[in-house]
Amino acid sequence: MNANISALADTVGKVIVGKQDTVIRLIAALLCEGHVLLEDVPGVGKTQLITALSRSIGGKFNRIQLTPDVMPSDIAGFTMLDSTQGEFVYRDGAVMCNFLLADEINRASPKVQSALLEAMEERQISLDGVTHKLPKPFLVMATQNPVETYGTFHLPEAQMDRFFMKLSMGYPSVEEEMEILGRTEMRNPIANIPEPVMHVDDIIAMQEEVKRVRVSDGVKQYIINIVSSTRSDRNTVLGISPRGSIALFKAAKAFAYIYDREYVTPDDVKYAAVSVLAHRIILSPQGKTAFGTGEAYIESILRSCPVPAMTR
CATH class of the missing domain: 3.40.50.300 (P-loop containing nucleotide triphosphate hydrolases)
Structure with missing residues (x-):
């Protein structure tokens, strides 16, 4: 870390x-x-x-x-x-x-x-x-x-x-x-906590460093596959918008940075997906019966989407 x-x-x-x-x-x-x-x-x-x-x-x-x-x-x-x-x-x-x-x-x-x-x-x-x-x-x-x-x-x-x-x-x-x-x-x-361990300027600097974390085309496609699969699914009334895919993209970069890597892996995407996406969907009556919650639905999507081979 x-x-x-x-x-x-x-x-x-x-x-x-x-x-x-x-x-x-x-x-x-x-x-x-x-x-x-x-x-x-x-x-x-x-x-x-x-x-x-x-x-x-x-x-x-x-x-x-x-x-x-x-x-x-x-x-x-x-x-x-x-x-x-x-x-x-x-x-x-x-x-x-x-x-x-x-x-x-x-x-x-x-x-x-x-x-x-x-x-x-x-x-x-x-x-x-x-x-x-x-x-x-x-x-x-x-x-x-x-x-x-x-x-x-x-x-x-x-x-x-x-x-x-x-x-x-x-x-x-x-x-x-x-x-x-x-x-x-x-x-x-x-x-x-008697005194701060870092300054707000340190956070701003780290925010800029996160933006420089690399994301391969394969991982980008993986993100797109996850969000697009929610848009034409009879289990949802409202799927993930492009704002959701951007958020997942950014979150994956943040987790890669937190764990001291200069590139994003599919595991970073999977780790971030439920927290970033679950609240952005509306399940249909059928989806509520099948999954109960948005979190369970996103976990199901992650299990069904093929994970890309890792390239830096």
């Missing part, structure tokens, strides 16, 4: 017990300048995960609890009259940071969801004819509860498609939960 990535993951691991795979995938999304939707039950460490990542990098962290009464200005900021200067000035919204935790995004109104997703896509906000660039790097981790639906606004498919990855932490094992209790007994786990 890349030494910098290993150090970053180990530092986050001082706060988050286990869940190494989730941490690596979150770092991969960051390297690809993508955003993450974390669908999980309350209390499994979502807030601590993004807090630990921001503390490890030294970036600015904001958290906003999304409820039906949150306004778009809470997300994007607003302009107000400064009586001392006699002019309108911009006041930062929640998105003016490096790491934003948007808790329970499906409880926000569609207008607020649109304001957040616009900032995620454009990396900027426009108010009163003035454009304000967001800091780099910029990572949004939005959460939603997969069980409780009372008082929620379902994310439309077009908005789901804008999330680079969809992850789930899940409950800890008995051994992991025992360690969690032991750490909590001592002190706040976030205090285990």
Whole structure:
């Protein structure tokens, strides 16, 4: 594994017990300048995960609890009259940071969801004819509860498609939960990260290095075969769009970089596929009966697509 990535993951691991795979995938999304939707039950460490990542990098962290009464200005900021200067000035919204935790995004109104997703896509906000660039790097981790639906606004498919990855932490094992209790007994786990292990500029540099990872034509064709097989399948109502194939392409490069390779292998594609693609499809009634979830469907697609011979 890349030494910098290993150090970053180990530092986050001082706060988050286990869940190494989730941490690596979150770092991969960051390297690809993508955003993450974390669908999980309350209390499994979502807030601590993004807090630990921001503390490890030294970036600015904001958290906003999304409820039906949150306004778009809470997300994007607003302009107000400064009586001392006699002019309108911009006041930062929640998105003016490096790491934003948007808790329970499906409880926000569609207008607020649109304001957040616009900032995620454009990396900027426009108010009163003035454009304000967001800091780099910029990572949004939005959460939603997969069980409780009372008082929620379902994310439309077009908005789901804008999330680079969809992850789930899940409950800890008995051994992991025992360690969690032991750490909590001592002190706040976030205090285990006394200082950052890298700077935001290091992340920006690594993002550029990821772009230089080589991908052979055979692996590109493998990606295309995976996504195109979802478009004409009676098990799906909505297949993977070109945005999904681009995301899978980028994620495979990120995983190759994380594991210290200058080229992508089919295994990188397979490792990334479920997290990157499963939330972008809609299963037909027949598909729901056969597979149950998008994750199971993508795993079936991976088993049926021929894996190309590896060439550098």
